[in-house]
Amino acid sequence: HRQHNISFLKLFMFSVLGCITMHVSDPDVPSSLKTLSLEGHFSFDDISYTAKDFGNRFHFLPSAVLHPKSVTDISATVKHVFGMGLSSKLTVAARGHGHSLGGQAQASGGIVIQMQSLREAETRVHVGEFPYVDASGGELWINVLLESLKHGLAPKSWTDYLHLTVGGTLSNAGISGQAFRHGPQISNVHQLQVVTGRGEIMNCSAEENADLFHGVLGGLGQFGIITRARIALERAPEMVKWIRVLYSDFTSFTEDQEMLISAEKTFDYIEGFVIINRTGLLNNWRSSFNPQDPVQASQFNSDGRILFCLEMTKNFNPDESDMLNQEVETLLSKLRYIPSMLFQSEVSYLEFLDRVHVSEVKLRSQGLWEVPHPWLNLFIPRTRIHDFAKEVFGKILTDSSHGPILLYPLKKSKWDNRASVVIPDEEVFYLVAFLSSAPPSSDHDSLEHALKLNDKILDFCQKAGIQMKQYLPHYTAKEEWKAHFGDRWEMFAWRKATYDPLAILTPGQRIFQKAV
Ligand code: FAD
Numbered sequence: 001h002r003q004h005n006i007s008f009l010k011l012f013m014f015s016v017l018g019c020i021t022m023h024v025s026d027p028d029v030p031s032s033l034k035t036l037s038l039e040g041h042f043s044f045d046d047i048s049y050t051a052k053d054f055g056n057r058f059h060f061l062p063s064a065v066l067h068p069k070s071v072t073d074i075s076a077t078v079k080h081v082f083g084m085g086l087s088s089k090l091t092v093a094a095r096g097h098g099h100s101l102g103g104q105a106q107a108s109g110g111i112v113i114q115m116q117s118l119r120e121a122e123t124r125v126h127v128g129e130f131p132y133v134d135a136s137g138g139e140l141w142i143n144v145l146l147e148s149l150k151h152g153l154a155p156k157s158w159t160d161y162l163h164l165t166v167g168g169t170l171s172n173a174g175i176s177g178q179a180f181r182h183g184p185q186i187s188n189v190h191q192l193q194v195v196t197g198r199g200e201i202m203n204c205s206a207e208e209n210a211d212l213f214h215g216v217l218g219g220l221g222q223f224g225i226i227t228r229a230r231i232a233l234e235r236a237p238e239m240v241k242w243i244r245v246l247y248s249d250f251t252s253f254t255e256d257q258e259m260l261i262s263a264e265k266t267f268d269y270i271e272g273f274v275i276i277n278r279t280g281l282l283n284n285w286r287s288s289f290n291p292q293d294p295v296q297a298s299q300f301n302s303d304g305r306i307l308f309c310l311e312m313t314k315n316f317n318p319d320e321s322d323m324l325n326q327e328v329e330t331l332l333s334k335l336r337y338i339p340s341m342l343f344q345s346e347v348s349y350l351e352f353l354d355r356v357h358v359s360e361v362k363l364r365s366q367g368l369w370e371v372p373h374p375w376l377n378l379f380i381p382r383t384r385i386h387d388f389a390k391e392v393f394g395k396i397l398t399d400s401s402h403g404p405i406l407l408y409p410l411k412k413s414k415w416d417n418r419a420s421v422v423i424p425d426e427e428v429f430y431l432v433a434f435l436s437s438a439p440p441s442s443d444h445d446s447l448e449h450a451l452k453l454n455d456k457i458l459d460f461c462q463k464a465g466i467q468m469k470q471y472l473p474h475y476t477a478k479e480e481w482k483a484h485f486g487d488r489w490e491m492f493a494w495r496k497a498t499y500d501p502l503a504i505l506t507p508g509q510r511i512f513q514k515a516v
Contacts, residue, residue: 029063029090033111036076039069040117050095050105050112056372057447058103060508062093062110067117071193071201071227074113078225079199081111081504089516091507094225096168097140099161101375102474104220105168106508115167116140118227123147131233132190137167137226142354144231149350154236157182160271161356167226172472173218173421175410175431177269177311180261183414186217186421188232194224197500201227210418215495218421220473221506222492223499237315240268240352241328242345244289245337246275246307250389252336253308257409258382258428259334260312267312267331271408275307277399289343296340306393308407310337313352371439373403374450376457377471382409382428384466391464396456397434402446406433420492422469422485431471481511 030044042064051061068074081090091110098105106112115138123135123144131153135144141155142162148154158176159169170192174185182188191205194216202224204213215223247253253272260266275281282297291297314331316324332342363369380388389407397405412427423429434454438447461468475481482489496503496512503512 029109029111032084033064033077033080036080038066038073038076040067040073042066042111047112050098050114052098053101053103053105054099054373055101055103055375056370057101057374058106058508060103060106060108062107062112063090064111066111066113068113068115069117070120071118071195074118074195074225074227075199075201077111077113077199078195078197078504082197082199082502086502086514086516089514090504091514092225092504093506093508094137094167094221096138096165097163099164099168100508101373101472102508104474104506104508108507110507113225114138115165115225121228125151125153125233127151127153133231133233135166135229135231137165137170137193137228139166140164141166141169142357145350145353148233149236152236153233154349154353155185155188155231156234157185157188158353159185161360162354163357163360166229166231170217170226170229171219171221173415173419175471177271177313177408179410179414180270180408181268181414183416184218184410184421185231186419187414187416189217189229190232191230192216192226193228194226196224197502197505205230211495212499214416214418215420215499217416217419219495220420220509220511222420222509222511223495223505225505237268237349238317239346240313240315240349241324242289242347242352243267243312243314243328243332244285244343245310245332245335246341247310247337248302248305248307249336250306250308250386250393253310254385254409254430256335256337257310260331261409261411261428265327265331268315269311269313271311271406273309273311274393274405274407275302275309275400276393276397276405277304277306278401285343289345291340292342292344293340297343300338300340310335315349368437368439371437372447374436374438374447374454375403375472376434376436376454378432378457378461379410379424379469379471380430380432380461381424381426381467382430383426384464384468385430387464388432388461388466388468391460392432392457396453396460402438402450403434403436406431406435420488420495422488424467424469433471476510478511 033042044064047065051059066077091107093105093107094113094115095105096115118136118138125133133148157178159174160176169185194202260270314328409428409430436450438450485492503514
């Protein structure tokens with residue numbers, strides 16, 4: 001009866017607070033795992049940090065955390081769980097940097113593998129005509145970049161924030177302003193080493209074990225644990241010219257974005273964001289960006305209009321700066337932004353790629369980093385982006401003060417349709433990312449408010465028949481997952497049955513459940 005009351009209380013707290021804390025540990029787990037002979041070790045105490053992620057809304061405590069020193073540690077652990085068959089509820093989740101939003105790297109009562117401990121072989125850069133880097137699945141992208149830069153090289157496709165792991169982003173897609181040209185990060189991987197749900201260590205690529213390779217990329221951790229990845233590199237520029245221009249007309253903004261992503265000669269990074277009812281933002285930019293026309297910029301008044309910021313960079317080396325300025329001028333002359341609203345800056349390539357870390361440091365010092373993040377990331381087909389914008393910006397959302405709203409186009413032809421990730425069925429589609437923070441507030445529940453707005457946006461998409469797909473999806477029912485994958489569900493389920501037949505891996509995605 002007491003247990004029932006506790007469950008009810010948790011459910012109540014979930015509905016009130018939008019967060020959930022669970023602990024279903026099996027008392028036999030430590031003794032069974034202690035029998036394994038490993039190079040690394042398990043910990044059973046002080047493991048509550050693995051029940052937390054960037055979303056800060058779901059908290060599922062595992063029974064044990066594996067700190068692997070080698071791929072065989074991971075294989076032995078998964079094999080052990082596989083060998084227990086369906087008599088055990090034990091599941092296994094790889095945890096990258098725990099920057100998931102909805103408990104995806106957690107395993108209630110199961111085993112969490114702390115992937116950053118896996119440093120079996122160092123990050124190795126291979127120079128030559130087609131350079132690449134071999135990195136551990138638990139390595140942070142910032143470290144992959146730092147190692148590559150020592151050879152004057154860098155990966156081609158990025159996320160906006162680099163303190164994420166190779167295995168974590170490759171399990172989703174990995175998108176930023178370079179994806180229009182190079183595709184997402186999953187389109188820039190040559191080869192993987194994976195531990196399947198049976199505990200087998202397998203190498204895979206487009207040529208070898210191709211189905212596993214494509215399945216794991218964007219596979220939400222369902223088919224295997226990525227222990228190593230071979231990532232394509234290119235020559236790294238020393239500097240970037242970083243440009244922001246503002247629009248008040250959505251049509252001109254998106255037409256210019258689409259023109260830029262289709263042009264042969266164009267910028268190297270193209271993103272955009274939406275500014276609703278925000279004062280003082282341009283002042284904030286002043287510390288890092290120079291307005292082209294300081295007098296006009298200081299007098300600018302948006303008159304309450306929604307503004308759209310197109311953000312671009314052009315790579316260069318210092319000895320090419322004259323040519324760069326000419327090229328940038330030619331490109332800018334084709335755009336229809338508000339003439340006085342041009343802001344520019346020049347920074348090192350590393351500074352540009354690691355830009356979000358600067359905000360992280362600032363937010364952490366203000367206690368605003370470890371708050372709930374009810375993010376919503378959507379892929380919207382190009383043909384419906386205007387309907388979407390008309391309803392969402394200004395009507396559903398009346399301000400953008402709770403976090404950035406990104407909006408930029410991507411090209412389907414740069415995505416490999418054999419990978420597991422699902423995207424809309426149109427050549428051009430937009431990433432629209434509502435990156436809200438919900439710090440505790442005295443006057444209203446900001447988390448509840450943000451979740452309601454997310455629901456309204458999703459509701460609108462459904463009623464308006466917008467064939468959107470969620471990126472970093474979060475669903476709780478199998479029917480929702482089936483709808484998400486659409487006609488690719490059969491393939492996804494087949495891959496699960498093939499590579500992880502007992503549904504041991506990555507229970508936090510809540511797609512499949514171990515049948516005990
Ligand atoms: P985790 O959160 O630890 O794991 C993510 C999922 O992958 C979990 O299901 C986990 O079990 C599984 N997993 C982890 N490691 C492995 C592995 N080695 N093998 C198999 N499965 C594994 N994404 C973008 O695409 N573009 C962005 O610009 C971007 N910006 C971001 C900015 C911030 C501040 C944050 C917090 C996130 C951002 N993301 C972005 C989202 C990011 O890609 C996801 O959070 C992703 O989950 C990576 O985080 P992680 O490495 O901490 O992985």
